Amino acid sequence: MTSTPFKLFSSGLLLTGLVFSSIETASAQKNTFAWPEGKKIAISLTFDDARASQATTGIPVLNEYNVKGTFYLVPSAVKMQLEGWKKAVAAGQEIANHSVNHPCTGNFPWSRGKALEDYTQESMHAELTEANAQIFNLLRVKCEGFAYPCGNTFVGRGVNTKSYVPVVADIFATGRTWRNEGPNAPEFCDMAQLTGMEMDGRDFEEIMPMIEQARANGQWLILAGHEMGENGPQTTRISMLRKLIQYAQDPKNGIWLAPVGAVAKHVLTTRSGKTPAPEHGSLVRPDEKGNISLHAEAGVGTGPKIKFMPEWKAFGWFTGEDKVSWDLEVAQKGNYEVLLDWSVSDESAGKPFILELGNKKITGTVAKSGSWETFKEKKIGEVSLAPGKYKVVFRAATPFKNDALLDLREVKLVAK
Numbered sequence: 349m350t351s352t353p354f355k356l357f358s359s360g361l362l363l364t365g366l367v368f369s370s371i372e373t374a375s376a377q378k379n380t381f382a383w384p385e386g387k388k389i390a391i392s393l394t395f396d397d398a399r400a401s402q403a404t405t406g407i408p409v410l411n412e413y414n415v416k417g418t419f420y421l422v423p424s425a426v427k428m429q430l431e432g433w434k435k436a437v438a439a440g441q442e443i444a445n446h447s448v449n450h451p452c453t454g455n456f457p458w459s460r461g462k463a464l465e466d467y468t469q470e471s472m473h474a475e476l477t478e479a480n481a482q483i484f485n486l487l488r489v490k491c492e493g494f495a496y497p498c499g500n501t502f503v504g505r506g507v508n509t510k511s512y513v514p515v516v517a518d519i520f521a522t523g524r525t526w527r528n529e530g531p532n533a534p535e536f537c538d539m540a541q542l543t544g545m546e547m548d549g550r551d552f553e554e555i556m557p558m559i560e561q562a563r564a565n566g567q568w569l570i571l572a573g574h575e576m577g578e579n580g581p582q583t584t585r586i587s588m589l590r591k592l593i594q595y596a597q598d599p600k601n602g603i604w605l606a607p608v609g610a611v612a613k614h615v616l617t618t619r620s621g622k623t624p625a626p627e628h629g630s631l632v633r634p635d636e637k638g639n640i641s642l643h644a645e646a647g648v649g650t651g652p653k654i655k656f657m658p659e660w661k662a663f664g665w666f667t668g669e670d671k672v673s674w675d676l677e678v679a680q681k682g683n684y685e686v687l688l689d690w691s692v693s694d695e696s697a698g699k700p701f702i703l704e705l706g707n708k709k710i711t712g713t714v715a716k717s718g719s720w721e722t723f724k725e726k727k728i729g730e731v732s733l734a735p736g737k738y739k740v741v742f743r744a745a746t747p748f749k750n751d752a753l754l755d756l757r758e759v760k761l762v763a764k
């Protein structure tokens with residue numbers, strides 16, 4: 349045993365080599381994770397407890413910038429601002445679960461009657477399922493995310509202590525903790541224990557080091573707050589949020605600002621190795637019946653926000669400056685009915701679109717489909733095509749700043 353230190357010392361050169369190679373591996377890995385559109389990091393803005401100031405003050409500010417946050421709700425608090433929360437849902441804010449009773453360690457005097465030390469995995473499972481049911485009854489939203497009240501992840505005490513992370517993993521796609529020291533490593537993180545860094549009571553200058561920390565490793569920074577206002581305890585400052593959003597929306601800063609659910613889906617898709625969308629669309633030709641399917645999967649989305657959403661097989665985040673294009677080749681002359689397969693919320697419907705097929709154009713307005721989750725198919729016009737190659741482009745006919753055009757799944761050309 350006594351010779352061990354000497355051996356270690358004498359092989360110092362080898363150790364140095366090992367240390368270097370592991371650093372190189374780390375730095376090689378840091379840029380390998382592919383955020384959408386070449387972005388460098390992801391940021392999610394999250395808020396807990398369904399505090400009234402979120403519904404009355406904060407969410408309207410997020411809506412102003414067309415930013416979607418993640419809101420972890422306690423159902424009893426939702427009832428106090430029900431109309432505000434319905435508006436939040438309509439605006440596309442992500443609604444998530446924060447339990448019924450907000451149980452934390454009984455060391456907090458207010459949590460003594462609902463102390464995690466007195467919970468079991470079973471009682472926690474029942475409570476979180478109940479919270480989901482109550483939120484669904486109030487807002488017609490099925491929660492896919494959860495935030496651990498107080499960031500505590502245990503139930504029971506002493507030798508009977510258990511983690512309730514497995515309970516959360518069983519019910520939800522994501523679970524966020526609280527007051528962590530760093531952002532999430534997308535290639536590695538456990539979706540049931542995502543880190544959350546506190547943004548309450550801070551100016552933008554105090555948030556910047558967290559952004560830089562995420563940027564150094566291409567990571568996913570989840571910021572967590574409570575009240576939304578300017579002063580007071582546990583308050584995320586609106587002035588900070590405005591600066592942060594403007595910074596994140598400046599393309600040169602390479603930030604993907606999106607709710608937890610959307611980032612988690614992207615991370616899992618990327619990790620699974622399935623390419624979300626082809627980098628260059630494949631050449632589309634008519635099928636044996638002469639019909640042409642210009643499907644989102646075969647198209648190329650270009651623009652500031654557009655993103656292929658594998659779970660819907662459609663392009664979303666379709667703003668006034670985004671477009672989808674396809675390369676089409678037709679061998680014979682044909683006349684076609686043109687159908688659009690799309691979804692849109694009632695609030696976002698009604699914007700004019702244009703479909704260009706070479707030098708031919710079909711225009712219209714995006715009709716209501718019922719919701720973002722409901723896709724519809726409808727005839728938008730007719731076109732005749734001579735043999736040849738075409739660039740087909742779908743885009744907004746008139747530019748607009750905020751909001752979305754539609755989710756686009758397919759343009760169909762049905763031979764007449």
Ligand SMILES: [Zn+2]
Pocket residue numbers: 396397446450496497498
């Ligand atoms: Zn809370």
